[in-house]
Amino acid sequence: MPAPTLWKLKLCAMSSEKPRISQRLFYREAIVRALREKMTDDKRVFVLGQDVGAFGGAYREFDGLFAEFGPVRVRDTPVAEAAMIGIGVGAAAAGLRPVVSITYMDFLMLGLDPLVNYGAKLSYKTGGQLHAPVVIKTTAGAKGQGVAHSQCIEAWLMGVPGLKLVCPSNPEDAYGLMMTALEEQGPVVFVDHKKLFPIPGDVPVAPYRTPLGVAKIIRAGSDITIATHSYMTRIALQAAELLMRHDISCEIIDLRSLIPLDAELVTQSVARTKSLLTLEEGQVTCGVGAEVAARVQQLLGPVRVHRVGALPVPISSNPVLEAACIPSVHRLVDEVKFFMNIARPERPDPVIT
């Protein structure tokens, strides 16, 4: 029976008939695709973590790997983050390429000693004779799980020489940055976000790598530069739409990689807009934004800067308080208006006092 000619959904149906130069994937599928391709090509790559085996990962980001590669290369571990990262660093030093899954970034704290004191320093300590090419994949972000399962502590890692740190905000970058991470010489911390897992995106079918240290302008604008990363890119994009109504044109930069940090791209943008607002889900005190702002000012001289991040309180498991703590679209709109001298937000500047 023929469908009616004015059928509104035809475009949606037709979209699957386009030449498949890209495929639409959930964020988790982009991660698992990169892992599958690298595990197929490079026998040294293996995964260890809690529930990464038959269960397929807390967010199904290891789905299918256990069935395909078996229990030797996809290894379930006890709840012992220090041991997991220690084993990962040791296996990397011995010539393998481990991917260690730390389910929540909060628990990365337990493995900081092997990561920071051993993994990040191994090539320095051994005069370049040994390296620790381990990828630590972990999930940050607030999504109803309370004080110790919600934090974004990527800024803590930014001052560790020897580490690389990436925070992809979409499936395309999640694939490309995981591919790059799995070819690095030293440890890479790959930070995803709970709220990014439900979001699909188009991922090129042909294999590719996303370079480290290359930020991306995800919305061009002329009045203010917003430098952000991970899930907050989505908050920034939504706020930018609303700010158009106030004749404020936002340029949004997705930093993508925090070590190395692409301060040059941010600086070029700020040279045009004359105003820098940094946005992060973590704390602003000694945060990602503080570092971005400092580097931009070293390159450009004094510029107007405003930092936006979580309020200086632990993240509550009460959803109302959680939402009040982390930056929302409306709070960002208020902060931008305040910064651009249009209005003053009711809340004080969220720094630890």
Place this chain on the structure above:
Amino acid sequence: MIYKLSVPAIAEDIEEFRVLEWYGGVGTLFNSGDMIVELETHKAIIEMRAGQTGILRVIAVPDGAWCKIGVPLGLCSDTLDETLLDQAEAASDMLLEFEVA
């Protein structure tokens, strides 16, 4: 009557899902409880089952394609001879049940 098959916000954070497999083609009669289509979200396989009788008339989002929450996946009708509407949104909502597989 013409009915649209659309997926409500089955979980707070789902914006878009993938259609995995239709359990029947255009012209298939579904009775209450029959599986119509299998959907995939970021973390679960969701079975869409009929909550009433209806004949599948249009598959708007085929196997493997993506659909946003609230957008009709297809149309059903009570009888085969009913004229389809030009605007899917104008159709009534089919009674549907959703279960995590």
